[in-house]
Amino acid sequence: MRSDIYIHHYELVSRFGLNSRSDRTRHKGVLIKIGDGVGCIHPWRELGDPSLEELIEDLRKGRFFRPLVRSAIKCAMVDGRARSQGVSVFDKVEVPRSHATIVGGSERIEEAVAAGFEVVKMKAGRRVAEEVELLNAMHERYPNLRWRLDFNNVLDGGGIRSFIKSLSDGLRAKIDFLEDPCEANDRDWAGIRSLYGIPLAVDRKVEEARGQFTYAIAKPALDDITPLCARAMIEGWELVFTSYMDHPIGQCYAAWCSGKVEKRFYGLEDPVAGLMTHGLFEPDAFIERMGDPSPQWQSPGGTGFGFDDLLEDVKWEKLK
Amino acid sequence: MRSDIYIHHYELVSRFGLNSRSDRTRHKGVLIKIGDGVGCIHPWRELGDPSLEELIEDLRKGRFFRPLVRSAIKCAMVDGRARSQGVSVFDKVEVPRSHATIVGGSERIEEAVAAGFEVVKMKAGRRVAEEVELLNAMHERYPNLRWRLDFNNVLDGGGIRSFIKSLSDGLRAKIDFLEDPCEANDRDWAGIRSLYGIPLAVDRKVEEARGQFTYAIAKPALDDITPLCARAMIEGWELVFTSYMDHPIGQCYAAWCSGKVEKRFYGLEDPVAGLMTHGLFEPDAFIERMGDPSPQWQSPGGTGFGFDDLLEDVKWEKLK
Numbered sequence: 223m224r225s226d227i228y229i230h231h232y233e234l235v236s237r238f239g240l241n242s243r244s245d246r247t248r249h250k251g252v253l254i255k256i257g258d259g260v261g262c263i264h265p266w267r268e269l270g271d272p273s274l275e276e277l278i279e280d281l282r283k284g285r286f287f288r289p290l291v292r293s294a295i296k297c298a299m300v301d302g303r304a305r306s307q308g309v310s311v312f313d314k315v316e317v318p319r320s321h322a323t324i325v326g327g328s329e330r331i332e333e334a335v336a337a338g339f340e341v342v343k344m345k346a347g348r349r350v351a352e353e354v355e356l357l358n359a360m361h362e363r364y365p366n367l368r369w370r371l372d373f374n375n376v377l378d379g380g381g382i383r384s385f386i387k388s389l390s391d392g393l394r395a396k397i398d399f400l401e402d403p404c405e406a407n408d409r410d411w412a413g414i415r416s417l418y419g420i421p422l423a424v425d426r427k428v429e430e431a432r433g434q435f436t437y438a439i440a441k442p443a444l445d446d447i448t449p450l451c452a453r454a455m456i457e458g459w460e461l462v463f464t465s466y467m468d469h470p471i472g473q474c475y476a477a478w479c480s481g482k483v484e485k486r487f488y489g490l491e492d493p494v495a496g497l498m499t500h501g502l503f504e505p506d507a508f509i510e511r512m513g514d515p516s517p518q519w520q521s522p523g524g525t526g527f528g529f530d531d532l533l534e535d536v537k538w539e540k541l542k
Numbered sequence: 543m544r545s546d547i548y549i550h551h552y553e554l555v556s557r558f559g560l561n562s563r564s565d566r567t568r569h570k571g572v573l574i575k576i577g578d579g580v581g582c583i584h585p586w587r588e589l590g591d592p593s594l595e596e597l598i599e600d601l602r603k604g605r606f607f608r609p610l611v612r613s614a615i616k617c618a619m620v621d622g623r624a625r626s627q628g629v630s631v632f633d634k635v636e637v638p639r640s641h642a643t644i645v646g647g648s649e650r651i652e653e654a655v656a657a658g659f660e661v662v663k664m665k666a667g668r669r670v671a672e673e674v675e676l677l678n679a680m681h682e683r684y685p686n687l688r689w690r691l692d693f694n695n696v697l698d699g700g701g702i703r704s705f706i707k708s709l710s711d712g713l714r715a716k717i718d719f720l721e722d723p724c725e726a727n728d729r730d731w732a733g734i735r736s737l738y739g740i741p742l743a744v745d746r747k748v749e750e751a752r753g754q755f756t757y758a759i760a761k762p763a764l765d766d767i768t769p770l771c772a773r774a775m776i777e778g779w780e781l782v783f784t785s786y787m788d789h790p791i792g793q794c795y796a797a798w799c800s801g802k803v804e805k806r807f808y809g810l811e812d813p814v815a816g817l818m819t820h821g822l823f824e825p826d827a828f829i830e831r832m833g834d835p836s837p838q839w840q841s842p843g844g845t846g847f848g849f850d851d852l853l854e855d856v857k858w859e860k861l862k
Binding site for chain 2: 458
């Protein structure tokens with residue numbers, strides 16, 4: 223009994239560029255389907271991922287070991303198993319609260335506050351003067367709002383220091399962490415761990431970062447979760463689970479992984495996560511099903527990772 | 543809160559060489575411990591694994607992605623979690639029956655039959671005349687006993703054909719499969735899939751084998767199990783779960799993995815497994831705790847993967 227692999231090309235359209243390295247607003251990926259199980263592959267070339275074509279070729283050849291393919295396969299297996307049992311994967315899974323992932327200006331932040339978010343994550347470092355002005359102004363308006371600033375390594379050590387210095391003391395006290403503030407080979411990196419008392423977070427380059435951080439970003443779209451949690455347990459990292467700004471199926475997989483991890487066993491503190499990213503994109507049927515972005519995860523319902531009826535209408539292409 | 547990694551060097555002593563590529567009888571590995579969770583790393587250099595020293599260095603540096611290290615970490619996390627809950631990992635897990643793994647002659651086979659084994663796995667190909675004689679004689683004595691012959695690629699295409707031809711028809715009908723009968727780049731390999739009606743199995747080189755086999759050997763000590771099961775589902779392989787001829791802790795981990803896999807979901811037939819290998823080694827306290835080898839898996843009891851009292855007496859060395 224053999225199962226075929228099917229794929230479906232999709233495109234997500236964002237209102238703005240979604241990281242500090244690119245202004246791209248069209249984001250291509252594929253849904254994959256094996257049996258009844260669905261996953262997604264959504265590479266970010268500007269962040270070092272292989273091309274979508276290479277990953278599809280891996281899939282075709284049964285090479286399931288590159289991170290994005292491996293995770294899509296694992297997602298599809300979890301999904302298919304739950305669908306075959308007629309249950310939602312989210313039954314009895316407690317997904318942590320999320321920060322708001324913001325691209326754009328004050329309006330988006332106002333929306334986030336109105337939606338109940340207590341923490342906002344913003345890309346930063348590309349238009350420093352504007353960003354500093356916005357942050358200071360928003361902190362005056364919402365003094366309890368907490369911040370996470372993701373620089374994607376675009377500044378150097380001096381740049382990041384002058385960025386932080388230009389923030390008010392009160393605002394600095396409300397920053398959860400600075401993510402990828404500068405390249406770890408920067409001469410300012412050694413011994414940094416926190417910058418003016420603000421903890422650091424590292425996304426992709428945990429090896430190069432040589433332990434100079436408090437938070438590691440855990441991405442179920444890429445990471446082998448159990449070894450990563452073991453590493454966190456050994457190194458004393460805290461893990462911030464985040465989605466990959468990918469298809470809602472991938473977003474659901476990330477949320478499910480973050481809820482399944484037994485944080486108490488690993489000694490993890492379970493900080494606010496970053497699982498709420500579908501609001502970055504123009505609505506489509508899948509995105510609308512996720513509801514309005516809010517700090518508390520909402521299951522899309524249905525079986526497996528949900529979207530049962532929408533998946534019936536997807537046009538699948540047999541891979542081999 | 544940081545956890546340290548501890549290791550403990552062990553040596554298993556076998557009565558004979560344990561694969562067709564070596565006569566080595568002393569086999570070194572390490573137990574690892576993180577928190578209360580235990581795993582083992584047991585490389586087989588003659589089968590292409592990295593050295594124990596390299597793997598320990600990976601462990602020290604937090605590089606948990608090479609297969610033997612990754613699996614030891616996963617084992618330790620499963621084990622630690624169950625120990626922290628005071629439960630055995632084997633509660634409600636149904637481990638499949640196993641073949642007897644035999645090295646040596648008729649006496650071992652007699653023992654296996656007496657212990658209730660219905661299937662015997664033997665290394666073959668190094669002393670062809672002796673092996674053929676033994677097999678034909680044993681088949682006459684035990685006509686219902688089934689066989690699995692593992693050649694570790696030591697013969698060429700011609701050699702394996704002449705081996706099979708020298709077996710009686712009745713015996714051939716009792717062979718479950720021929721494992722790694724010859725190198726996949728042998729000119730006799732293409733289109734082979736079965737040899738005189740006997741299915742083939744492939745252990746390490748599933749890529750090179752280009753689908754010319756019915757059974758793939760699944761080794762939880764090396765394999766990322768979910769992607770492997772997905773691959774089997776897609777390619778129509780059957781999986782034979784086997785231990786790694788490693789420490790009883792690793793043997794238990796393999797047994798647990800094989801019992802946890804939802805074979806029905808993956809469309810797997812759940813053939814007799816190869817999880818009973820501790821009998822190949824001179825007894826020590828851990829091996830004795832596993833009981834006499836028998837086709838039906840016996841949990842060693844205790845919490846996690848068991849051996850609670852024995853692990854208390856292990857001398858652990860802090861890794862960093």
